[in-house]
Amino acid sequence: MELQENAALILIDQQKGILHPRLGPRNNPEAELRMLELLAFWRHTARPVIHVHHLSRSPDSVFWPGQSGVEVQPRFEPVAGEWLVQKQVPDAFSGTRLEEDLRKAGIGQVVIVGVATHNSVESTARTAGNLGFDTWVAEDACFTFDKADYFGNARSASEVHAMSLGNLHGEYATVVSVKRILEAG
Template structure:
């Protein structure tokens, strides 16, 4: 990766308490939170923009339902007063949130995306970012997902689901890098 833009935005997707609920199942990448913390600290120290995205579910059974602890940000990822927070009701952080407008108003053209779930909100947001013309990076070791069954009932490991989601993004939408490469570009 070439150098990070001085205003490259870090998008932290859905790092809320509910993502740790046992009913979501087995996950991959147990060090993702550590990588996210390292990148967040770097962004804050370099005074680059940080954007926190919070999923607000309309499903009454969701771990992200408003008014319950699962909807709140994890303690390590609570936004600071000057950091942007966008709420979404769908996986895509750009859909009906005002995020695209906010980025354009600030002349931000480069996005670094991380968080959860790799094959859902991260992938959806990165696809939109790429389609909208943003120079998009997804930090593979700062994302994770869960085991998932396909429509035929076959169980796919979180590692396979994660790898395929990142591969899909790498085709046309985003560069896939690890946190070491992103920090080195800073």
């Protein structure tokens, strides 16, 4: 496992709305600290950082434009030279120039962190893998929320997180810890 010199860190949906209590119980309370560790490492090693922000098409979303939930959390504010991708659906590749921009920059490896594991993280990682990018998902730098399964059974955020990572690992992405990523860099 080797982290490429130009591996891109894709930081998904670190906006104020993701902290809204109406989203319910979440897992991995240390996730933001792990995201910040990777962000600091990427900045220190001058690797590309891509901030993905959600601008929802649904007025009842915590990411509806024009209200505070769409604003970036101050600790994840992009700095000069970092990319910004604005998406309207969970997949950061859908309806954006992300694939084109990664290819133009000669980037073949992406490391995905953020929220929610079962939603934007999983859909973005699936597409990245399908497009042929060497895709890593940092399992401890993502989190999600309690959710009922298709049959109406309540699932804890930890169960939803684990299943989502299980869906990705070995097929669309390599699921790995932040510690392993830092050791590979």
